[in-house]
Amino acid sequence: MLISRMSRWLKVVCCCGLSLLAVIYISPYLWMIMSSFRPSTEPFALRIFPRSWTIANYISVLQDKEFLASAFNSFKVASISASLALVLGIPAGYSFARFRFSSRDLMMSFLMVVPTFPGILLAITLFVMAVKFGVYDTHYPLILANTLINLPFTIWNLRTVFEATSREIEESAMVEGCSRLLALIKVVLPITLPGLASTFAFVYILSWNEYLFATTFIATSEKRLITTTMASAIGQFNVNYAKLIPAAVLSTLPLIALFMLIQRYIIKGLAMGSTKG
Amino acid sequence: MFFFTLLAIYPSVFVIILSFFAHGKGTNLSVALPNLSNFIAVWKDPNFGKILSQTLFYAGVATILHILLGFTFALLLNILPLHPFFIRTIRTIFLIPWAITPTVVAILFRLILHPQVGPIAIFLKSIGSPIVFGPLGQPAYALLSVTLTNVWMFTPFYMLMILSALQAIDPGLYEAAVVDGAGGSQQVFFITIPMIKNTLLTLGMFDFVTTAAYFDLTWIMTQGGPVRTSEIIPTWVYRTAFQSFEFGKASAIGLILFLISVTVSIIVLRALDKE
Numbered sequence: 001m002l003i004s005r006m007s008r009w010l011k012v013v014c015c016c017g018l019s020l021l022a023v024i025y026i027s028p029y030l031w032m033i034m035s036s037f038r039p040s041t042e043p044f045a046l047r048i049f050p051r052s053w054t055i056a057n058y059i060s061v062l063q064d065k066e067f068l069a070s071a072f073n074s075f076k077v078a079s080i081s082a083s084l085a086l087v088l089g090i091p092a093g094y095s096f097a098r099f100r101f102s103s104r105d106l107m108m109s110f111l112m113v114v115p116t117f118p119g120i121l122l123a124i125t126l127f128v129m130a131v132k133f134g135v136y137d138t139h140y141p142l143i144l145a146n147t148l149i150n151l152p153f154t155i156w157n158l159r160t161v162f163e164a165t166s167r168e169i170e171e172s173a174m175v176e177g178c179s180r181l182l183a184l185i186k187v188v189l190p191i192t193l194p195g196l197a198s199t200f201a202f203v204y205i206l207s208w209n210e211y212l213f214a215t216t217f218i219a220t221s222e223k224r225l226i227t228t229t230m231a232s233a234i235g236q237f238n239v240n241y242a243k244l245i246p247a248a249v250l251s252t253l254p255l256i257a258l259f260m261l262i263q264r265y266i267i268k269g270l271a272m273g274s275t276k277g
Numbered sequence: 278m279f280f281f282t283l284l285a286i287y288p289s290v291f292v293i294i295l296s297f298f299a300h301g302k303g304t305n306l307s308v309a310l311p312n313l314s315n316f317i318a319v320w321k322d323p324n325f326g327k328i329l330s331q332t333l334f335y336a337g338v339a340t341i342l343h344i345l346l347g348f349t350f351a352l353l354l355n356i357l358p359l360h361p362f363f364i365r366t367i368r369t370i371f372l373i374p375w376a377i378t379p380t381v382v383a384i385l386f387r388l389i390l391h392p393q394v395g396p397i398a399i400f401l402k403s404i405g406s407p408i409v410f411g412p413l414g415q416p417a418y419a420l421l422s423v424t425l426t427n428v429w430m431f432t433p434f435y436m437l438m439i440l441s442a443l444q445a446i447d448p449g450l451y452e453a454a455v456v457d458g459a460g461g462s463q464q465v466f467f468i469t470i471p472m473i474k475n476t477l478l479t480l481g482m483f484d485f486v487t488t489a490a491y492f493d494l495t496w497i498m499t500q501g502g503p504v505r506t507s508e509i510i511p512t513w514v515y516r517t518a519f520q521s522f523e524f525g526k527a528s529a530i531g532l533i534l535f536l537i538s539v540t541v542s543i544i545v546l547r548a549l550d551k552e
Contacts, residue, residue, distance in 0.1 A: 014357050021353075022370040028429070029373060031396060032385050116483070116538055118490035120511045121531040124518050209378040211493040216519060227380040231497045234384045241394065248381045259376040260369050271441035 033253075036246040057246040067247050069222060070229040074251075077139050077214075077225060078207035081146035085154045085203045086196065088147070093158025094184060098167070108159075111152040119149065123216045130217055141217045142225070146207040153206075154199055157269030161195030162188065198265035205255050226251050315529035324505060324513075332509040332534070335424050336489035342428045343484055344477060347435030352465070354436075355443045368440070375433040383497035386426045387413065419499050419507040427494055435480060442476040443469065475549055482545040486538040510534045 023030070039054045061067055095101075096108060122145065130141040165188060173183040189196065214225040224232075230251070233244050319325055350371060354364050374382070389395050392411030401410050412418035450468050459467065470477075492511040495501065501508035501516070508516075510530060518527035 011359060015359060015363060018353065018357070018359075018363075018367050022367050025371060025429075026373050028385055028389055029377060031389070035388075113542075116486045116490075116542065118511065118514075118531055118534055118538070120490065120492055120514045120518075121528065121535065124514070124524060124527055124531065127519070128524065205376070209380070211380050211497070212515075215496075216515075227378060230384060231380050234387055234497070241388070244384065245388075248378075248384055252377050252381050255378070256373055256376045259372070263369065263372065267437060267441060271438055 032245060033249055035241075036249045057242050058250070061243055061246045061250060064243065064247075066221070066229060067226075067243075070224045070226045071251065073139065073223060074208050074226040077142050077146065078204045080143050081150065081207040082200045082203040084143065084147040085150050086158075086200050089151060089154035089158050089199070090184075090189075090196075092155045094162050094188070096155065096159045097162035108156075111155055114152050115149070119212055122149070123212055126213070127216055136217065137219045137223065139218075139223065142210075142213055145213040145217075146203075146210055149210075150203045150206055153269070154203055157199045157202070157266055158195070160269045161192050161199070161265075164195075165191055195265050198262035199269075201258055201262045202266050205259060208251075208255060315525045316533070318526055319529050319533065324508070328505070328508050328510060328513050331420055331507065332489050335420060335427070335495075335509050336485050338424050339427045339431070339488045340481055340484040342425075343432050343435045344439075344481055346428065346432045347439050348477070350432070350436040351440040351443055352469070354440060368437070371436060372433045374430050375437075377430070379430065379493040380497055382426065382430050383494050386422070386429075387498055390422055413499055414503055416503050416506040419503060423495050423498050423507050426498065427488065427491065430494070431484075431488075435484065438480055439473065439476070442473040446472045478545050478549060482542055485541055489538065490534060 036057055037053045037055070039052055039056065096104060126141050126145050127136070130136040135141055169191065170180075170183040170187050173187045174180060178186065209227065210225075211227040211231065214228045215231065218224055218228060221229075230244065230248060233239065233247075354368055357364070377385075389397060390411065390413050392398050392409060392414065395410070398410040401408055412422040446469065450472070451464055454464050454468055489509070490511055492515060495507060495509055495512050496515065499507045501512040511534070514527045514531045514534070517523050517530060
């Protein structure tokens with residue numbers, strides 16, 4: 001701490017100042033939320049709050065088949081990718097946390113380097129592969145790509161999660177006659193459940209947000225993900241703002257809430273990457 | 278782990294092969310000897326220099342602003358002796374832009390900067406200003422607008438990273454400095470910054486490399502336009518690969534980007550090693 005003492009008034013001023021700064025910082029998004037409640041007769045007025053509030057926009061979005069279908073597709077792709085990343089990441093993260101092997105540090109830093117490989121090059125490769133294997137325009141390459149790009153983070157984060165649990169618990173389970181695998185499944189995984197769930201949620205968010213692969217691998221509009229549906233909606237000549245804005249809010253607010261819940265479990269894993277890498 | 282290595286290495290080898298062997302349209306590998314014709318084609322492309330410098334501008338400016346703003350916010354949150362719960366709440370609010378889907382961020386700023394329906398344009402019109410406000414459609418401002426949008430979106434992430442580095446500094450150092458009579462700014466410049474310099478450099482490197490390869494915002498906001506003034510290497514690769522289907526050339530461009538990234542990383546890592 002640089003400043004240790006402050007008068008009470010100064011504290012109040014600082015609190016207000018910081019809050020104001022934060023609100024100004026996120027004001028573009030607040031504007032979007034406000035706009036989503038405007039009736040379509042009063043689409044883009046200057047006033048901050050709409051003159052009359054309406055949820056008609058939301059109702060029309062929720063009745064929109066295209067929006068619902070793409071949201072469901074995104075849900076499918078994101079949850080399968082996150083599950084796969086977890087299934088592959090748990091053994092890897094656990095080994096990094098518990099075993100010492102000669103190439104461990106090298107492999108950990110390799111995991112740090114992988115994200116710097118341009119996603120667009122990965123998209124080209126996977127596109128060509130997808131066409132060759134006949135899975136172009138399906139969700140399989142998307143799931144694969146999302147799992148792949150999020151795996152490094154998953155492993156890093158799970159490593160910190162596992163390192164935070166004490167060895168004694170699983171060792172005592174092993175003394176009782178459990179194999180290491182059984183000790184991992186029956187003892188370690190239940191304790192680390194918050195960490196695992198947060199990792200899952202974070203990968204879920206990242207996969208939901210992914211745009212590049214979604215636009216590369218999917219051609220049919222029924223198979224589109226939520227990001228590509230919205231991006232093509234804004235690209236049209238006549239943009240239906242009254243529908244697009246609530247759709248954008250609907251597709252982000254739940255994830256932001258989820259993100260706020262889990263952030264404290266993922267910060268450590270992220271920060272480790274930046275300080276040790 | 279093996280599976281992962283396979284998945285990570287295979288694509289990189291594959292694009293290298295593509296860049297050397299595949300010519301013209303499609304992905305058919307020509308049986309000719311490996312040659313540099315794709316790289317030469319990229320080098321000779323009249324837009325190469327322009328797009329490269331735009332990419333460097335985009336990534337460079339964004340990196341500098343991410344780190345500067347992120348550091349300022351993190352410092353503010355770290356030094357003020359306010360209630361921890363309040364600080365945590367503010368930090369969470371600051372994180373929101375980073376949690377928003379990039380597509381939605383792009384849409385949001387397209388709306389805000391829109392010349393007819395955007396709030397800024399409406400405000401300017403209401404006060405009778407003659408300025409036509411639509412930076413995304415103006416060649417001089419499009420790239421800058423996308424860059425600043427990127428800054429808005431990703432600064433929270435760097436703030437978070439820098440904040441956790443700041444919190445790792447031993448408070449005893451500051452106490453010792455206070456005993457020696459160091460003022461506030463002296464503490465920042467002689468303790469805080471040297472202590473987190475390595476983290477800043479690593480973050481900056483990571484930032485530059487990932488921003489230079491960042492596709493989503495630019496593509497949705499401007500598609501590289503108007504008249505390719507906001508085109509950066511990732512969008513160029515995308516255009517070459519998926520609109521004109523010249524996969525060999527696209528791979529070559531992408532690899533040039535990757536080479537730049539690797540060079541930057543090596544320079545920074547060397548600088549870190551010297552410590």
